[in-house]
Amino acid sequence: MAEFAYNNKVHTRTKVLSFKANNGQNPRMGFKLREKGKYKGVERLMERTKEAQERPRQYLLGCRRI
Numbered sequence: 001m002a003e004f005a006y007n008n009k010v011h012t013r014t015k016v017l018s019f020k021a022n023n024g025q026n027p028r029m030g031f032k033l034r035e036k037g038k039y040k041g042v043e044r045l046m047e048r049t050k051e052a053q054e055r056p057r058q059y060l061l062g063c064r065r066i
Contacts, residue, residue, distance in 0.1 A: 007019040008027055019027045 004027070007022075008017060008029075010016060011018055011021070014021055017026060019025075
C-alpha cells in the first residue's frame with residue numbers, strides 16, 4: 001500500500017505521477033468491469049482459441065474408451 005501511495009503522487013521534479021512516468025498510464029484504483037464488445041481483438045482471439053481447441057477435443061472424445 002505504501003508503494004502504491006508513493007507511486008500515485010505527483011513527483012516534485014517531474015510533475016507527473018511516478019506510476020505514469022514508468023508505465024505511461026495512470027494506475028487503476030479498484031475494479032471496473034469493462035463493457036462487452038469493447039475489446040474486439042480479444043474477442044477474436046478467444047474465438048480462434050476455441051476453434052483451435054475444438055478439433056483436438058473432438059479427436060480426444062472420439063478416442064476415449066469407457
